Amino acid sequence: MNRRTAGHTAWCGRDHRCNLGEHRSDEIVVDLPGHGRAVLVRVRTAAGREHAEVRVRVALAPGEIAARRQLVGLLGDVRQAVTRAAIAARPRPRQAER
Numbered sequence: 001m002n003r004r005t006a007g008h009t010a011w012c013g014r015d016h017r018c019n020l021g022e023h024r025s026d027e028i029v030v031d032l033p034g035h036g037r038a039v040l041v042r043v044r045t046a047a048g049r050e051h052a053e054v055r056v057r058v059a060l061a062p063g064e065i066a067a068r069r070q071l072v073g074l075l076g077d078v079r080q081a082v083t084r085a086a087i088a089a090r091p092r093p094r095q096a097e098r
Contacts, residue, residue, distance in 0.1 A: 012044075
């Protein structure tokens with residue numbers, strides 16, 4: 001194993017995105033032209049902890065009230081997604097053997 005590939009994961013981009021001990025995947029992009037875009041990157045920190053980094057861009061309604069409603073809904077959806085991911089990542093308690 002040479003210095004360039006040392007410590008990289010199978011999903012790592014293995015280029016300038018890996019810096020300061022972090023490893024970062026290629027971007028996964030969902031693009032709905034004119035409506036929105038989401039970009040997901042898998043990250044492993046120098047400490048070994050893995051994260052999903054998500055950026056979302058959504059076209060807002062032209063009116064202020066409608067745009068604020070969209071933002072409230074978006075924030076609620078993001079909160080639900082983060083909560084669901086956190087619950088799934090939590091270790092399950094072992095069940096007593098019978």
